[in-house]
Amino acid sequence: MTTAPQQDNEIRLPRVDSPAINPARLNGRVDALDGNRLHGWIWDETRPDQPMTVKLYCDGKLAREIKADQSRIDLRRNGIGDGKHAFSMELDDALVAARARLTVIGVSPTTGTQLELRLPAADELAAEAAIAVPLARFFDKVEVLIALNRRGQLAQKDLSEKLDRIAARLEESHALAEAAKMDAETQSEIARRLGELDVFQLRFDGTLRAFDERLTAIRKEARAPLRQVTVILGFLSGLAAVMSFVTLAVTIWGG
Incomplete structure (x- = not known):
């Protein structure tokens, strides 16, 4: 003033x-x-x-x-x-x-x-005051309702954002679970194929052992001129067996 x-x-x-x-x-x-x-x-x-x-x-x-x-x-x-x-x-x-x-x-x-x-004038002010008091109370209630509505909208927005985050986490967890499941299935398949390969290798080792024993017996019984031919045949047979083993291994791993 x-x-x-x-x-x-x-x-x-x-x-x-x-x-x-x-x-x-x-x-x-x-x-x-x-x-x-x-x-x-x-x-x-x-x-x-x-x-x-x-x-x-x-x-x-x-x-x-x-x-x-x-x-x-x-x-x-x-x-x-x-x-x-x-x-x-x-x-x-x-x-x-x-x-x-x-x-x-x-x-x-x-x-x-x-x-x-x-x-x-004084009479105008008195009439306005009689109207202003209930009108002010009404607008006070409207203000409260507006404030509550705003708070409700903010709460709804916050809840929606939380639900979106939860949904994203669930999708991420589901994707991780699917990946873990696929990894477990892959490991199981690898273990199965390794087992089959071990069985094949044992059988192949037994076959080679029997073949070696037979070849040794033939060498002892054969004459000297035939020993060189026998050795060559044994070498070729062993090479063929090795190639068969490699082919089988590749087939199992590739399947």
Whole structure:
């Protein structure tokens, strides 16, 4: 609450906005003179983020000046910007006694555009108060419902995100289980083939052993000229047996 300099102590006429400046559209009112406190609001619809200046004149002379930057929930509910366009100024007893001679002017700091805010009569204020109380309670309940709805939406979003994460983990676990199952089946197949190869190798070793014994007996019984032929035949037979073993092994592993 400040007092303006002497050169600004008279009510000025509304100034025409410059063509280069977006014209102001002021809207507001004085809500009440409650005891020694004057309440009201004013804003510029073209500049909703800029607080207006409120000047109180008594008999044409500046008595009080204040910024309309206080927050009121009812203004926000009714679409008056973000609700931070209210003002409240304390008056002394002399100003209260001179109620009929008071003039309230709202001024745009950017354009200088002025709007006179009419001070309602006592009967008007009484009628508005009778309506305002139940209406304020109703809007309070609406605010609570809106807050609960927002909380419900946030909770639903959070739950949905958690369900998505759980589903992703289940899919990942299922994929790991499938991979483990396939790995186990592969290991079982390898073990089975290794077992078959071991059995074949044992049988092949027995066959070679019997063949070696027979070849030794033939060598002992054969004449000297035939021994070289027998050795060559034995070598070729052993080579054929080895090739058969390799072919069988490749067939088993490839199958």
